[in-house]
Amino acid sequence: MRQIIDAHIHLDHYQDNEIELMMKGLNRIQCTNIISVSFDLASCKRNLELANQYLQVKPAFGFHPEQEFPSDSDVGELISWIDKNKDKMIAIGEVGLPYYLRTESRSFRLEGYIELLESFLKLAKRWEKPILLHAVYDDAPVVCNLLEKYNIKNAHFHWFKGNAATIERMIKNGYYISVTPDVLYEQEIQELVKIYPIEKMMVETDGPWPFEGIFSGKMTHPWMIHQSINAISELKKEEVTSIYETLYNNTKCFYGI
Structure with missing residues (x-):
């Protein structure tokens, strides 16, 4: 069986008709689940709706950092809502x-974002939830510092890029990464796959983010993960069936699916 799980997708950012078509086709491509991450409070609510509608959808709630910093009242409302819905x-x-976002402006201030992330890390620790x-x-080193500070082990770095020292540190700490379809054509990602232990790896699409190469002009879809796994198999020089099984079990175990 070549089953897959999309470990990171923004399902709520697709059009309704796209979502319907995607969900109808998941069984055909042997995709058993998708982890749909949230952007803000409205996104959290929409992902909860989708999870209630489709059994394959497993929602994650949070605040995507690549946007304007929220007001105190918005943060309070978001965390209060997540608290009420944490079991879902x-x-x-x-x-x-x-x-x-920070690379676009030299005057950008990071401090508030670090404090907000710390709030989420504390909640992950208290609720014993994985953090994506x-x-x-x-x-990445800043986040590693915080994970170590709060002794958080169940950390998943999606579409990770970083230097050799950070990669070594993440491997030592047992953090997971997930690989996107750009593993077919991006040397940086290919080199990461060669180095990182397959036992700490997942696969994702980060849809609807678009990809290039053979995916150019195509709507990002979990079927692309099969191509990613073939590429990972070649890079790791391991049998593809074994790669499928390991990646699938990694994701199931990490997220408790």
């Missing part, structure tokens, strides 16, 4: 630090 979520996410992270390049 599979993880806290997507949360992290705004690397790409947006933390790349220079931000």
